Amino acid sequence: MHKAPLQAAFDAATQYLEHVADRPVARPVAASTLRERLGGPLADAGEDPSEVIRALASHVDAGLVASAGPRYFGFVIGGSLPAALAADWLTAVWDQNAALYLTSPAASVVETVVAEWLLDLLGLPASASVGLVTGGQMANFSGLAAARDEVLRRLDWDVEERGLAAAPRITVVVGAEAHATIYTALRFLGIGREQVRVVEADEQGRMRSAALQSTLAACTGPVIVCAQAGCVNTGAFDPLGEIAQLAHARGAWLHVDGAFGLWAAASTSKRALVAGAAEADSWAIDGHKWLNVPYDCGISIVRDSAAHARALRNARAAYLVGAAGGERDGQDWGPESSRRARAFPIYAALRSLGRRGVSDLVDRCCAHAADLAGRLRTLEGATVLNEVVLNQVLVRFHAPDIDAGEFTRMVIRHVQEEGTCWLGPTSWHGTTAMRISVSNWQTTAHDMGLTFASIARAVERAATSARPARLPPSPGVR
Numbered sequence: 424m425h426k427a428p429l430q431a432a433f434d435a436a437t438q439y440l441e442h443v444a445d446r447p448v449a450r451p452v453a454a455s456t457l458r459e460r461l462g463g464p465l466a467d468a469g470e471d472p473s474e475v476i477r478a479l480a481s482h483v484d485a486g487l488v489a490s491a492g493p494r495y496f497g498f499v500i501g502g503s504l505p506a507a508l509a510a511d512w513l514t515a516v517w518d519q520n521a522a523l524y525l526t527s528p529a530a531s532v533v534e535t536v537v538a539e540w541l542l543d544l545l546g547l548p549a550s551a552s553v554g555l556v557t558g559g560q561m562a563n564f565s566g567l568a569a570a571r572d573e574v575l576r577r578l579d580w581d582v583e584e585r586g587l588a589a590a591p592r593i594t595v596v597v598g599a600e601a602h603a604t605i606y607t608a609l610r611f612l613g614i615g616r617e618q619v620r621v622v623e624a625d626e627q628g629r630m631r632s633a634a635l636q637s638t639l640a641a642c643t644g645p646v647i648v649c650a651q652a653g654c655v656n657t658g659a660f661d662p663l664g665e666i667a668q669l670a671h672a673r674g675a676w677l678h679v680d681g682a683f684g685l686w687a688a689a690s691t692s693k694r695a696l697v698a699g700a701a702e703a704d705s706w707a708i709d710g711h712k713w714l715n716v717p718y719d720c721g722i723s724i725v726r727d728s729a730a731h732a733r734a735l736r737n738a739r740a741a742y743l744v745g746a747a748g749g750e751r752d753g754q755d756w757g758p759e760s761s762r763r764a765r766a767f768p769i770y771a772a773l774r775s776l777g778r779r780g781v782s783d784l785v786d787r788c789c790a791h792a793a794d795l796a797g798r799l800r801t802l803e804g805a806t807v808l809n810e811v812v813l814n815q816v817l818v819r820f821h822a823p824d825i826d827a828g829e830f831t832r833m834v835i836r837h838v839q840e841e842g843t844c845w846l847g848p849t850s851w852h853g854t855t856a857m858r859i860s861v862s863n864w865q866t867t868a869h870d871m872g873l874t875f876a877s878i879a880r881a882v883e884r885a886a887t888s889a890r891p892a893r894l895p896p897s898p899g900v901r
């Protein structure tokens with residue numbers, strides 16, 4: 424009964440993966456085309472499962488983005504390691520509910536194992552608690568929920584019991600380059616934009632600690648500081664050691680958003696970048712970015728496990744009995760109740776890589792980014808804007824008589840249309856820049872060569888198409 428549809432899925436999967444490096448990374452496709460193929464009224468009669476799988480695989484194909492492949496450099500998007508992907512299939516097959524020990528002793532124990540491994544790899548306190556959530560967004564939410572609980576509890580305000588309405592007003596201090604999901608997380612937590620103080624960043628996007636110091640001096644009431652390990656544009660790290668000292672001297676909670684950057688802690692050569700990170704009170708990390716496990720996978724870590732549990736544990740319907748032996752109930756460490764057993768793919772990823780493999784994965788991506796930046800610096804009209812300390816490259820393109828932002832957007836469009844690789848725009852210091860994020864285990868030096876060549880062609884093409892716009896001034900017009 425199961426074999427034929429799984430075989431159809433296996434065939435479609437292996438076919439896809441064999442060609443993922445050769446297909447255009449993103450093809451222009453109209454949503455209406457996809458709708459035509461996939462939509463229409465739901466039929467009364469059900470269809471054969473294998474046929475459904477074959478039709479699905481064939482009809483979505485034009486709308487798939489080859490972000491699992493080696494030349495997708497948009498946002499910060501990792502691929503899927505073979506072991507992680509295979510474990511993810513089994514996760515679906517086993518269909519465990521990871522909410523309780525009772526509903527899956529296996530999922531619960533594997534969660535405890537990966538929690539220990541992750542804390543060790545990332546150099547974080549072994550006694551911290553770990554929650555597996557959907558991504559960086561919910562990892563930020565979880566850490567900040569624990570922060571909200573604890574900073575109010577220190578003022579004898581039990582937020583779980585009494586709510587926020589009459590609570591002491593929390594101030595949240597963030598860097599100017601804080602990720603948007605910090606603001607979203609705060610909104611979920613009933614903390615409004617008016618309660619946020621933004622601290623100036625330097626030219627690389629790092630929070631300035633002197634500015635933090637004066638901001639903190641002006642804060643009254645409970646304070647949460649959000650620092651960043653790995654800016655999405657530059658890859659830069661806030662000065663975490665200095666920030667931790669200032670935050671703790673003020674009695675503030677320090678949360679570190681290290682969605683991709685905290686993985687640098689697992690690399691022997693990049694570890695220095697995260698110095699001081701272990702002094703924080705909570706951390707947000709993504710598994711689906713640099714660890715290259717399939718979506719979705721975020722990791723929330725909190726030093727004070729009691730605060731973590733108070734903020735997020737299940738309110739315990741009578742039938743949701745906790746495990747008798749104090750075993751782990753996954754629902755106590757994140758915002759969800761029933762959920763996928765996310766620990767299995769993490770487990771497979773970590774075992775298949777080993778410590779050295781995680782370190783190599785980080786180093787390799789960083790080396791590719793540095794290599795590409797080096798080549799771009801030799802390209803006429805290209806300016807690399809950031810210090811390439813990690814896996815992010817930020818570059819702007821110039822041509823005579825055209826705005827650099829507009830020209831850069833043209834270059835990006837040409838690269839995207841050609842389909843050799845995919846990278847996107849960002850706004851940096853007031854104008855458009857191209858951002859390149861190298862986060863995939865499969866990417867090779869050859870891929871970076873193809874990528875550089877594609878960018879160079881796009882610059883040529885953009886320069887050619889920009890030229891007719893540069894009309895000579897008409898005679899007689901001054």
Ligand SMILES: *Cc1c(COP(=O)(O)O)cnc(C)c1O
Nearest residue numbers: 558559560602604655680682709
């Ligand atoms: C990607 C990212 C996030 C959000 O993570 P999601 O997995 O998309 O929810 C938060 N912070 C930083 C620094 C990121 O790079």
